[in-house]
Amino acid sequence: MGETLDINGPIVTVRLPGVMNGEQVRIGALGLVGEVIGREGDRAIVQVYESTESLRPGEKVEALGHPLTVELGPGLLGQIFDGVQRPLRGLVEQGGDYIARGLSLPPLDRDKAWRFVPSSDLTPGMTLAAGTVLGTVQENPTLSHHILVPPDVEGELIDLVGAGDYTLEQMIARVRDRTGMPRELRLYHRWPVRVPRPYRRRDPAGEPLLTGQRVLDTFFPLLKGGKAAVPGPFGVGKTMVQQQIARWSNVHVVIYVGCGERGNELVDILETFPKLTDPYSGRSLMERTLLVANTSNMPVVAREASIYVGVTLAEYFRDQGYDVVVVADSTSRWAEALREVAGRLGQMPVEEGYPAYLASRLAAFYERAGRVETLAGTTGSITLIGAVSPPGGDFSEPVTSHTKDIIQTFWALSKELADARHYPAVGWADSFSAYVGAAASWWAEHVDPAWAERRAAALGLLTEADELAHIVNLVGPEALSPEQRWVLESASLIREGVLQQSALDPVDSFSSPEKQFVLLDLILEIHDQGRKLITLGLPVQQLLGLPLLGRAQRLKGTYGSDQVPSLRDFVQEIRAAFEPFYRDYGRGEGEPTPRAAPGGSFRRGKRE
Amino acid sequence: MREKEYRSVSAARGGLLFMRGVPGVALGDRVQVRDQRNRRRDGQVIRTSHEVVLIQVFEGTEGLDPERTWVRFLDRPFEVMLSPALLGRIFNGIGQPRDGRPPVIAALQRNVSGAPVNPAVRAYPREFIQTGISTIDGLNSLVRGQKLPIFSGSGLPHNRLIAQIVRQAKLPAEEQSRFAVVFAALGISHDDARFFRESFETSGVLQNVVMFINLADDPPIERLILPRTALTVAEYLAFDLDHHVLVVLSDMTHYAEALREVATAKGDVPARKGYPGYLYSDLAEIYERAGRIKGRRGSITMVPVVSMPSDDITHPIPDLTGYITEGQIVLSRELHNQGIYPPVTIPPSLSRLMKDGIGKDYTREDHPRVASQLYASYARALDVRNLASIIGAEELTEHDRRSLAFAEAFEQRFVNQGEEEDRAILETLSLAWELLSRLPPEALSRVTEADLARFHRGPSAVDEAP
Numbered sequence A: 001m002g003e004t005l006d007i008n009g010p011i012v013t014v015r016l017p018g019v020m021n022g023e024q025v026r027i028g029a030l031g032l033v034g035e036v037i038g039r040e041g042d043r044a045i046v047q048v049y050e051s052t053e054s055l056r057p058g059e060k061v062e063a064l065g066h067p068l069t070v071e072l073g074p075g076l077l078g079q080i081f082d083g084v085q086r087p088l089r090g091l092v093e094q095g096g097d098y099i100a101r102g103l104s105l106p107p108l109d110r111d112k113a114w115r116f117v118p119s120s121d122l123t124p125g126m127t128l129a130a131g132t133v134l135g136t137v138q139e140n141p142t143l144s145h146h147i148l149v150p151p152d153v154e155g156e157l158i159d160l161v162g163a164g165d166y167t168l169e170q171m172i173a174r175v176r177d178r179t180g181m182p183r184e185l186r187l188y189h190r191w192p193v194r195v196p197r198p199y200r201r202r203d204p205a206g207e208p209l210l211t212g213q214r215v216l217d218t219f220f221p222l223l224k225g226g227k228a229a230v231p232g233p234f235g236v237g238k239t240m241v242q243q244q245i246a247r248w249s250n251v252h253v254v255i256y257v258g259c260g261e262r263g264n265e266l267v268d269i270l271e272t273f274p275k276l277t278d279p280y281s282g283r284s285l286m287e288r289t290l291l292v293a294n295t296s297n298m299p300v301v302a303r304e305a306s307i308y309v310g311v312t313l314a315e316y317f318r319d320q321g322y323d324v325v326v327v328a329d330s331t332s333r334w335a336e337a338l339r340e341v342a343g344r345l346g347q348m349p350v351e352e353g354y355p356a357y358l359a360s361r362l363a364a365f366y367e368r369a370g371r372v373e374t375l376a377g378t379t380g381s382i383t384l385i386g387a388v389s390p391p392g393g394d395f396s397e398p399v400t401s402h403t404k405d406i407i408q409t410f411w412a413l414s415k416e417l418a419d420a421r422h423y424p425a426v427g428w429a430d431s432f433s434a435y436v437g438a439a440a441s442w443w444a445e446h447v448d449p450a451w452a453e454r455r456a457a458a459l460g461l462l463t464e465a466d467e468l469a470h471i472v473n474l475v476g477p478e479a480l481s482p483e484q485r486w487v488l489e490s491a492s493l494i495r496e497g498v499l500q501q502s503a504l505d506p507v508d509s510f511s512s513p514e515k516q517f518v519l520l521d522l523i524l525e526i527h528d529q530g531r532k533l534i535t536l537g538l539p540v541q542q543l544l545g546l547p548l549l550g551r552a553q554r555l556k557g558t559y560g561s562d563q564v565p566s567l568r569d570f571v572q573e574i575r576a577a578f579e580p581f582y583r584d585y586g587r588g589e590g591e592p593t594p595r596a597a598p599g600g601s602f603r604r605g606k607r608e
Numbered sequence B: 001m002r003e004k005e006y007r008s009v010s011a012a013r014g015g016l017l018f019m020r021g022v023p024g025v026a027l028g029d030r031v032q033v034r035d036q037r038n039r040r041r042d043g044q045v046i047r048t049s050h051e052v053v054l055i056q057v058f059e060g061t062e063g064l065d066p067e068r069t070w071v072r073f074l075d076r077p078f079e080v081m082l083s084p085a086l087l088g089r090i091f092n093g094i095g096q097p098r099d100g101r102p103p104v105i106a107a108l109q110r111n112v113s114g115a116p117v118n119p120a121v122r123a124y125p126r127e128f129i130q131t132g133i134s135t136i137d138g139l140n141s142l143v144r145g146q147k148l149p150i151f152s153g154s155g156l157p158h159n160r161l162i163a164q165i166v167r168q169a170k171l172p173a174e175e176q177s178r179f180a181v182v183f184a185a186l187g188i189s190h191d192d193a194r195f196f197r198e199s200f201e202t203s204g205v206l207q208n209v210v211m212f213i214n215l216a217d218d219p220p221i222e223r224l225i226l227p228r229t230a231l232t233v234a235e236y237l238a239f240d241l242d243h244h245v246l247v248v249l250s251d252m253t254h255y256a257e258a259l260r261e262v263a264t265a266k267g268d269v270p271a272r273k274g275y276p277g278y279l280y281s282d283l284a285e286i287y288e289r290a291g292r293i294k295g296r297r298g299s300i301t302m303v304p305v306v307s308m309p310s311d312d313i314t315h316p317i318p319d320l321t322g323y324i325t326e327g328q329i330v331l332s333r334e335l336h337n338q339g340i341y342p343p344v345t346i347p348p349s350l351s352r353l354m355k356d357g358i359g360k361d362y363t364r365e366d367h368p369r370v371a372s373q374l375y376a377s378y379a380r381a382l383d384v385r386n387l388a389s390i391i392g393a394e395e396l397t398e399h400d401r402r403s404l405a406f407a408e409a410f411e412q413r414f415v416n417q418g419e420e421e422d423r424a425i426l427e428t429l430s431l432a433w434e435l436l437s438r439l440p441p442e443a444l445s446r447v448t449e450a451d452l453a454r455f456h457r458g459p460s461a462v463d464e465a466p
């Protein structure tokens, strides 16, 4: 038992001999929980997860004997937790509409019984490695929860219960560990959030994470197990990009970490996801989703913890052999929490008030992404996507620039595009993906061999058009050749007809890989035909007035992902529109014939 | 309550009192400070240990002599009295009457710091509020429970705009009696305060307004607690008494400046432009108190004014505000100088909650697409205008000339409207189509073919346009 000495916002100095760094402590009459972040003699510095208002020097402090841990077991999905994994719905029952202080509740329901089916290949006497699957619980119709031997336990199986209904606190197996001590295993275990969970081997990132967003999947792809950042000034669409990913990604589990952002954005998910169906399982999206919420008005220290809570939950599902995506909105708010604590500790700021360890903490966090061979020998992945909120939209600030060095896919959101309501406002000039090569082989195999070439052609047109627009702004459009005028028009077709994709359009919110490819292919087809005709002498003005162009821009909202064959038929309309010109201007040499209809063996619902 | 007065002030500067040897003081507690001339000030404990207690004094520390300053610890936090009798009254930042009438006595009092609403009980704001202003209703709709700031600048008519919103934002008749305004004045001028009072009076809502006033010549540190007092009252009106409360905070820039002043005196590490790193969290504690709660009838809709220092939207105050609020209405000096009222500049303005508060169930089915189209067409037209300023309008293509004419008409007829002009949403939408019809259908890719068939006024409209 110790004593509170000094209270400085969320940072409290206590006298508590023998407490460990990282250990949890409980402070004062209210029972506020915090974490030791520094020690000096018999004094310890504690960061407190709740508001310290009304706390007094002299109040008692108690060490809890363990670091910040999360509970891992059935009942996680569909939940909303706060930054230290308190169940927010449960807190309502205890404390009402406002989050009262000092409440403590177990994250997982202790009363609910789960149907546990033991693995059939386990027999008493066997040696169980850490991570072995003891059995399964069908957590909900979407996900079968694998109950694992915790990563820090291994040894001889003494006994394992038969199939039946068990609550979380009931024993389901006993294992004699190295020291000869029997360990009781339950449906859940705990794990410290700041320690990455072990795995057998790290594998290179795998197949594409398909988000259904054309500018992401087709132009700046991300792979399962990869790391990505979405930076941008306020209001340009970071949250919407992340919500779209949470909705449509081809993964088994989605963990959405609302880190220092708006309460209403979480409500939006809580209200809409249960009604939306997962395009892969056909089930309610909420069944594969879990929220960690520390909104901007909630205590800043718990915000710092929230991303670790989120990624540890992700590791747990990864260890069961699942593909998990974690979206963290926003890592800048996490960094600011770090900064605030560092400032109160009087640590030397290096850039814009941030402590020197910002870069290494960020890197260590993103390192928890990856595709691995789990302890059980299966493959699981964590894809990490962090929003970055640079002050004033300045990408050279510390959090954005350090993040940029760490991640492989960078979706740079542009204010100019957002101002014109071009969403997703992913700027093609500043964004990049280091995964294009790997993604290309997947697209070639599953959708169309020409993917890489068509993608490059489109990006080439967009870049060329940006340069031309620059010239136009200096000397006017008259300086452009007809071919160049056509490039400008084609780029605008790509922007409006392919890149621009409203999350709110029910037809176009999700775009299957085939739809993505066919749409791009058709629009490039228009470009190719037009260019050919211009070289044959057709005045570019005649092309610019074609009603076909308006129709082409609206294709995306006309045909859903289940109508790709009809979309493909648009090629007839393209031919018909150009045919009269060919009649007048001849066909010339090597007419670009429309490409053979795209192959496409991608099946919806396919998920390895 | 500790009756004892302590005289152990060791230093008084920058709005802060440093005290020695007052053990066991609780963080956040209210104190009363008495100076040598027996005048009272109010303060709050912002750091505490057995050895040192740090107090922030709302009236500032000017003229305080540490030797002759007495401090009494009230042993409780800052609280505000809550009762329906608050309506129609005027208070200062800590809830003391400023209207010459007696203090409100009530059984119910609450800590002004509030507590965060549990995200699990929030209700998503969806009900469209018609303000009668086309740039807001048509393009950046406000919904009940939203926090939508006005980014303005010195000399721009944000006050007139807010007054117009208060006047025109009518609720359905059966709910009209449940409309209330909480007005928090932070460092505004006497004239502006009077303007608001009069405009509340003319719109007939004065009996339903609670005002918290700190004027430009009042002590700045009081601004740190004023919004919290005001919002505690707003929460009471909304969630205890079922009112639909509109909270106006004007001007949050003065709030942030006061925060910087105290932070500097405390020696906090600055992040940008001298503002402390916790400015974001601090502002969020205020702004996030807007919203709706499941199972409660009332709502808090918040319209803060943020004046952008040097018209710079990337300045930390508007910037961090934009990162917290659900959009922003941005006023432009350029439009204002052209005589356009309200001078709302469309490209950077945004309402994030609009997407769920408009359309078939709330306004009209084509509304979301029309809004997106107006944004896109206007953005394009602004590019053309830029181009024209370089190469001259004569050099423009016919298509570009149409675009230019569209921008003119859009600013003069859609953006511009009378201060007394109350446009119904259908009027706004019809005006939108009238303007869009000046552009050929091929140029309108954000709307559907069905929209075009139904609302576009056809090629003749395009041709008639200059």
Ligand SMILES: Nc1ncnc2c1ncn2[C@@H]1O[C@H](COP(=O)(O)OP(=O)(O)OP(=O)(O)O)[C@@H](O)[C@H]1O
Binding pocket: A232, A233, A234, A235, A236, A237, A238, A239, A240, A241, A261, A389, A423, A424, A425, A501, A502, A503, A504, B322, B323, B324, B350, B351, B352, B353, B355
């Ligand atoms: N893909 C999209 N489709 C349609 N609308 C979009 C899309 N992306 C963004 N928007 C619009 O832009 C608004 C702002 O987007 P969002 O909230 O995601 O911005 P943000 O970058 O997360 O901002 P902040 O940093 O302030 O949180 C949305 O409310 C929506 O109106």
Ligand SMILES: [Mg+2]
Binding pocket: A238, A239, A240, A261, A329
């Ligand atoms: Mg966001």
